[in-house]
Amino acid sequence: MTQPSKQTGSGSRRPTADANNGDGCGNQEIQILVVDDHPVVRYGLVGHLSAQPDFTVVGEAGSSLDCLEKIASLSPDVVLLDLEMSDASGVEALCSLRHTYPDMPTIVYTAHGSDWRVVEAIRVGVEGYLMKNAPIEKLIDAVRLVHRGGSYLDPMVTSKVMGAVGGKHHRQGVPLGRLSTRETSVLQMMAEGKRNKDISEILHISERTVKFHVSSMLGKLQVSNRTEAVVVAAEQGIIHI
Numbered sequence: 001m002t003q004p005s006k007q008t009g010s011g012s013r014r015p016t017a018d019a020n021n022g023d024g025c026g027n028q029e030i031q032i033l034v035v036d037d038h039p040v041v042r043y044g045l046v047g048h049l050s051a052q053p054d055f056t057v058v059g060e061a062g063s064s065l066d067c068l069e070k071i072a073s074l075s076p077d078v079v080l081l082d083l084e085m086s087d088a089s090g091v092e093a094l095c096s097l098r099h100t101y102p103d104m105p106t107i108v109y110t111a112h113g114s115d116w117r118v119v120e121a122i123r124v125g126v127e128g129y130l131m132k133n134a135p136i137e138k139l140i141d142a143v144r145l146v147h148r149g150g151s152y153l154d155p156m157v158t159s160k161v162m163g164a165v166g167g168k169h170h171r172q173g174v175p176l177g178r179l180s181t182r183e184t185s186v187l188q189m190m191a192e193g194k195r196n197k198d199i200s201e202i203l204h205i206s207e208r209t210v211k212f213h214v215s216s217m218l219g220k221l222q223v224s225n226r227t228e229a230v231v232v233a234a235e236q237g238i239i240h241i
Contacts, residue, residue, distance in 0.1 A: 030054055030147045033076035035061040036109075037086045041132075045080065045109075048136050055143065062086070064093035071101055078147055080139075083110035083121065091120045098125050105146045109139065118157045125225045128152040150193025151227040179220055179238060186213045188239045191230045 032049055034057055036042045042060050049055045058074045061067040064085045071079065085093045097106060107128030108121050121129055127146040130139055131154050142152035179187065182203070189199045196210045203210075214226065223229045233239045 029056045031056050031058045031077045033059050033070055033079045035067045036082040037062045078143055079106045080109050083108050083112050094124050107146055122227050130154045131156050145193040148193050149195030151230055183213050183217050187217055187233055191239050
């Protein structure tokens with residue numbers, strides 16, 4: 001689906017520079033949409049995020065429907081999404097977002113850390129999952145990492161996801177395909193937050209070839225997205241996170 005052009009909250013287009021190195025020292029502004037049905041939580045998040053020199057909060061939303069409308073009008077770079085909305089459950093809201101904007105980088109920021117919620121969010125497809133009691137610095141790091149094309153899992157939920165997602169393959173007795181050395185290298189760099197462009201430059205291969213390796217890995221690991229691939233591979237000891 002074609003994304004609308006980037007806009008700031010005032011509707012004017014804001015020029016951007018080359019991608020930064022992920023530590024906030026670059027010139028590109030990461031445009032963020034904050035989605036939470038608690039106004040006080042949104043207020044606090046907006047304050048912390050806006051204090052970063054490379055962050056711009058382009059909008060806020062308090063419901064799943066409002067979230068979709070704001071994405072259409074503001075076209076943010078990253079969506080920060082609570083897992084519970086007033087008009088939909090967390091997974092329902094995430095499914096709606098993924099159906100309408102399948103490539104929108106999304107970080108779930110929630111108080112819910114139960115196994116099934118985390119696993120369902122990752123299977124639906126999110127690039128990040130953080131608990132609300134995590135230090136704000138971790139959230140800031142996650143936004144930058146996800147914006148670069150990486151994935152971020154709160155250490156508090158990583159073990160749960162590894163057990164539930166990776167264990168699924170063991171319980172069902174499904175043999176995982178053996179990854180090639182090149183596929184393993186690509187997957188390790190994905191886990192470190194590197195984009196396809198970064199990987200192609202490091203390995204001296206085309207971005208199209210990187211995408212081919214990613215597609216092959218997803219099939220061999222029997223997963224549907226990059227985040228789940230990283231989790232399963234880490235649980236199997238194929239890579240380290």
